[in-house]
Amino acid sequence: MSHQYRSGLTTVPELDDVQFGRWQNLLEERTGMCLPSQRRSFLQTSLGLRMQEVGCQSYQEYYDRVLNGPTGAIEWSTLVDRLTVQETRFFRDPDAYAFVDQYIQQKAAEMDADETLECWSVGCSSGEEAYSLSMVADRYLTPFNKRYAITGTDISTIVLRKARAGRYQPRALDWVPQEYLARSFKTSGINEIEISDHLRKRCCFSQVNILNLSACPLNSQHVIYCQNVLIYFRRWRRREILNVLAERLAPGGILVIGLGEMVDFQHPLLEPVRSSQVSAFVRKKTNPTGETTRR
The missing domain is CATH 1.10.155.10 (Chemotaxis receptor methyltransferase CheR, N-terminal domain)
Incomplete structure (x- = not known):
């Protein structure tokens, strides 16, 4: 029937x-x-x-x-x-962004004048995650005339269009730390706020199917942020995805995933971060044979 x-x-x-x-x-x-x-x-x-x-x-x-x-x-x-299309918001995981904040602050002090900090938001949805990374990078790099670039990737063309536009409802600001509000947003229209131009110019968005990560041209990333993405895949595929992302990190770069998304993952290039608040890895500055990895 x-x-x-x-x-x-x-x-x-x-x-x-x-x-x-x-x-x-x-x-x-x-x-x-x-x-x-x-x-x-x-x-x-x-x-x-x-x-x-x-x-x-x-x-x-x-x-x-x-x-x-x-x-x-x-x-x-x-x-x-x-x-x-998945739910997202600015600074969705405060502990993870605090970890990223600490890393970028330290990296900013070490960077050469001609170096660019590269960050990748995997599964960026409508852009809040990528723009959150840009706010942190802007805070520590722009005052010293140092550069950064944020790339957001997602499979959905609809959310990518919204990410590129950078326009959100005012309630989206509820999750943004106070220190970022004045510099990061502007009023766009009735009941709408917009990402500031200087942040949006540092962010680009591209459609990428996570099954085709190996064909994605991004390499030598200092920050790869991949939260609330792996939970939608089988364990063996999560491992495949993380293996590819590990290869795309710059030496000393960090890979941030969601708590509990892959608790037992190991990779010869990565050192796990010992923390109960954050699930993250740091790419070793030497390869498994002990040789120094190129920058």
């Missing part, structure tokens, strides 16, 4: 076990994300509402449409935007 449930003013077909498994597999195959059974209702709602928008009557019909040629690729991109 066919069942339906009502979501708001729309009626969405029930997603049975077979169809749920089929969409689970497709999402993991193409993005690496593992959607647990607890999120079936989320997937059902997202698929069902998109099906109504494009005029598909069943999950199978929509599945076939997504797999069908160039138009299917466009439709898949639209669907991924719906399925992968």
Whole structure:
């Protein structure tokens, strides 16, 4: 028997076990994300509402449409935007940003005049994480005419457009430490605030599928911030992702992940940070053979 449930003013077909498994597999195959059974209702709602928008009557019909040629690729991109957008905010993890703050402050004192501090926000969503990194870097580098560059990457084109615009609701400021407010934002319009121009110019945003990190051109990063990303992947894939990120760190650079996302990860290039508040690693300045690593 066919069942339906009502979501708001729309009626969405029930997603049975077979169809749920089929969409689970497709999402993991193409993005690496593992959607647990607890999120079936989320997937059902997202698929069902998109099906109504494009005029598909069943999950199978929509599945076939997504797999069908160039138009299917466009439709898949639209669907991924719906399925992968995650909640974020400025300075979401104060302990992690305190660790980054300490590192950048020390790095700023050591940097040569012609050196640029490079930071990478992996899974940057709508940009708050990347701009938080830029605020910290700006605080310690700009007064001494030293440079920094922030790169944010995400699979969703929708959130990347918002990140590039740098416009947010005023309530977003609730999470920003007081010392950053005056210099980091400006009023953009009615009920809207905007990232200051000098910060936005230091940030760039690019679409990257985390399954294709090995093809990403970023290297020699001083800070790689990858929080609340790994939890959506299987353990073996988390390890693969971290292995790639370890290779992209500059000697002495730091990799920050979420607490509990990968508690037993080890890599010959990395030294774990001993802390109960932060899950992070420092890239060794010598390689496993004892030779000094190039900058």
